[in-house]
Amino acid sequence: MMEPSGREHESPLSAPRQHFYQARALTEPLEERIPATRGELAAMVDELHARGRPALVVGDGQHLRHDLGGAVALRTERLDQLLNLSRENGLVSAQAGIRWRDLQDAVEAEGLTLSHYALMPSTATLGGLLARFRPGPKTLGQGAIRDGCVALAARGAPGRSYDYLVAPRKASGPDLRYLFIGGEGHHGVITEATLVARRQLDAELLIFEGLPLSEALTLLDAIYRAQIRWQWVYYSAGAKRLQLALGAPGQLLRTQVRWIEAHLRAPDAHLDLDALRARRRWLEDRHPARRTHARARQASAIWCTAAALQTPPLDLSTPDIDELTLTSFAPDRVELVVEHGAPLDVPMPGVIARWPLCQTLPPRSRVPFAPEAADARR
Ligand SMILES: Cc1cc2nc3c(=O)[nH]c(=O)nc-3n(C[C@H](O)[C@H](O)[C@H](O)COP(=O)(O)OP(=O)(O)OC[C@H]3O[C@@H](n4cnc5c(N)ncnc54)[C@H](O)[C@@H]3O)c2cc1C
Incomplete structure (x- = not known):
C-alpha cells in the first residue's frame, strides 16, 4: 500500500x-x-x-x-426521545430524530400500533419521513405518515419557533404544518411531531404468488375499488409475490378476506398477526427506497398512475430492468422502485416523478431557514 x-x-x-x-x-x-x-x-x-x-x-x-x-x-440523531404517549387519545409525540423502528417499538409496548402507516425504512427518522419531498397528489387512507401528523414543533429563522399544538389544534390563522411537512428542511427544522397511533386490530397478511406485475395491478385495483383498504402492500416483480396486510375488527376482516377469495383470487398463504409483524420488520429493514440500499446506484423511485405501468408495459420484460418493487398503490398514484442496469429511458405517459435514488441536486439555498419563508410564529 x-x-x-x-x-x-x-x-x-x-x-x-x-x-x-x-x-x-x-x-x-x-x-x-x-x-x-x-x-x-x-x-x-x-x-x-x-x-x-x-x-x-x-x-x-x-x-x-x-x-x-x-x-x-x-x-438530528440525538433528538431521539419519546415525549408522550396517550392510549386514550391514540396519540404519540416524539422528537424528530427518533428512528421509525424505535418509535414503532415504543408504541407497541404501550398496546398501540403504527401498523396503519405504509412500509417505511426502519432507520429513517420521524423528521426525515415528514420533511422529505413527496410528489403527486395527497392520497387519503394510503398510510402516508404526513396525513397522520396532527401536531409538530419546528425551529425556523432566528427566534422563530413554531408550535402547532396537539390541542387545541387551531383556533384561527393558517395551518402552517405544511411549510415544514414536505419542506425538506428549507423553512426550518422539525424538532417534534405527534402522530395518530391506533389500537391493534385483528390483522392478516395475504400472500399471492406467481403474479406478473400486470396481474398484481389488476388485483390491487379490484380490491381498492371494492373499498377494502389495506394497512400496507409490498410487491416484488422478481419474486412475482404480492403481500397485502389487512387490518379490521374480526368479523369485518373475515368478510373482506372471504370477498377477495370468492370474487378475485384465493391467496396462496395467510399469515397471522405475529407473523405479519415479523414480515413488516423484515421488509422495512430492506426497504428498497434508500440511498444505502445495495443497488441504490442503479435504482430509481417512480411515482405514476397505475395505467402508466400498463401502456406500454413497464415490467421485467422491459430491456435492462432487473427488479420492480411496489410499496404503495392507488389508481391515481403508484409508488415503486425500479432497479435498472442502464439509464432508465422508457416513455411513460402518466408518470408523476422519476428520480434516481442517489440523485444529487445543486445546493438548495445559500442562506438556511430564510426569515421570509419561516414567518411561522404563532
Ligand atoms: C428517491 C427516493 C424516494 C423515496 N421514496 C420513498 C417512499 O416512497 N416511501 C418511503 O417510505 N420512503 C421513501 N424513501 C426513503 C425515505 O424518503 C427516507 O427514508 C425518509 O425520507 C426519511 O428518512 P431520513 O431520516 O433518512 O431523512 P433524510 O434523508 O435525512 O432527510 C430527508 C429530507 O428531510 C430533511 N429533514 C430531515 N430531518 C428533518 C427535520 N427534522 N426537519 C426538517 N427537515 C428535515 C432533509 O434535509 C432532507 O431534505 C425514498 C428515498 C429516496 C432516495
Whole structure:
C-alpha cells in the first residue's frame, strides 16, 4: 500500500462519520453539528443563520437530494426521545430524530400500533419521513405518515419557533404544518411531531404468488375499488409475490378476506398477526427506497398512475430492468422502485416523478431557514 503523500484532503470528520456519507453516496459536509436538545438546536440554527452559513438538516440521510458540499450538516440523531404517549387519545409525540423502528417499538409496548402507516425504512427518522419531498397528489387512507401528523414543533429563522399544538389544534390563522411537512428542511427544522397511533386490530397478511406485475395491478385495483383498504402492500416483480396486510375488527376482516377469495383470487398463504409483524420488520429493514440500499446506484423511485405501468408495459420484460418493487398503490398514484442496469429511458405517459435514488441536486439555498419563508410564529 502507498504511503500517504501528505497532500491528501484532510476530512474534519472521524472515519465512522465519513462512512455515513460514503454509504449514501453523499458529498461530505464541511462540518457536522449534532444538537442533543431543542435549545441547542435553536442556538445552532440562529448562529448558522446569523453567519449566513449554508446548512442542511440530516436525519438518517436516506433521502437527501441536495448537495452537502461546503455546507454544515445539522444532524438530528440525538433528538431521539419519546415525549408522550396517550392510549386514550391514540396519540404519540416524539422528537424528530427518533428512528421509525424505535418509535414503532415504543408504541407497541404501550398496546398501540403504527401498523396503519405504509412500509417505511426502519432507520429513517420521524423528521426525515415528514420533511422529505413527496410528489403527486395527497392520497387519503394510503398510510402516508404526513396525513397522520396532527401536531409538530419546528425551529425556523432566528427566534422563530413554531408550535402547532396537539390541542387545541387551531383556533384561527393558517395551518402552517405544511411549510415544514414536505419542506425538506428549507423553512426550518422539525424538532417534534405527534402522530395518530391506533389500537391493534385483528390483522392478516395475504400472500399471492406467481403474479406478473400486470396481474398484481389488476388485483390491487379490484380490491381498492371494492373499498377494502389495506394497512400496507409490498410487491416484488422478481419474486412475482404480492403481500397485502389487512387490518379490521374480526368479523369485518373475515368478510373482506372471504370477498377477495370468492370474487378475485384465493391467496396462496395467510399469515397471522405475529407473523405479519415479523414480515413488516423484515421488509422495512430492506426497504428498497434508500440511498444505502445495495443497488441504490442503479435504482430509481417512480411515482405514476397505475395505467402508466400498463401502456406500454413497464415490467421485467422491459430491456435492462432487473427488479420492480411496489410499496404503495392507488389508481391515481403508484409508488415503486425500479432497479435498472442502464439509464432508465422508457416513455411513460402518466408518470408523476422519476428520480434516481442517489440523485444529487445543486445546493438548495445559500442562506438556511430564510426569515421570509419561516414567518411561522404563532
Ligand atoms: C428517491 C427516493 C424516494 C423515496 N421514496 C420513498 C417512499 O416512497 N416511501 C418511503 O417510505 N420512503 C421513501 N424513501 C426513503 C425515505 O424518503 C427516507 O427514508 C425518509 O425520507 C426519511 O428518512 P431520513 O431520516 O433518512 O431523512 P433524510 O434523508 O435525512 O432527510 C430527508 C429530507 O428531510 C430533511 N429533514 C430531515 N430531518 C428533518 C427535520 N427534522 N426537519 C426538517 N427537515 C428535515 C432533509 O434535509 C432532507 O431534505 C425514498 C428515498 C429516496 C432516495
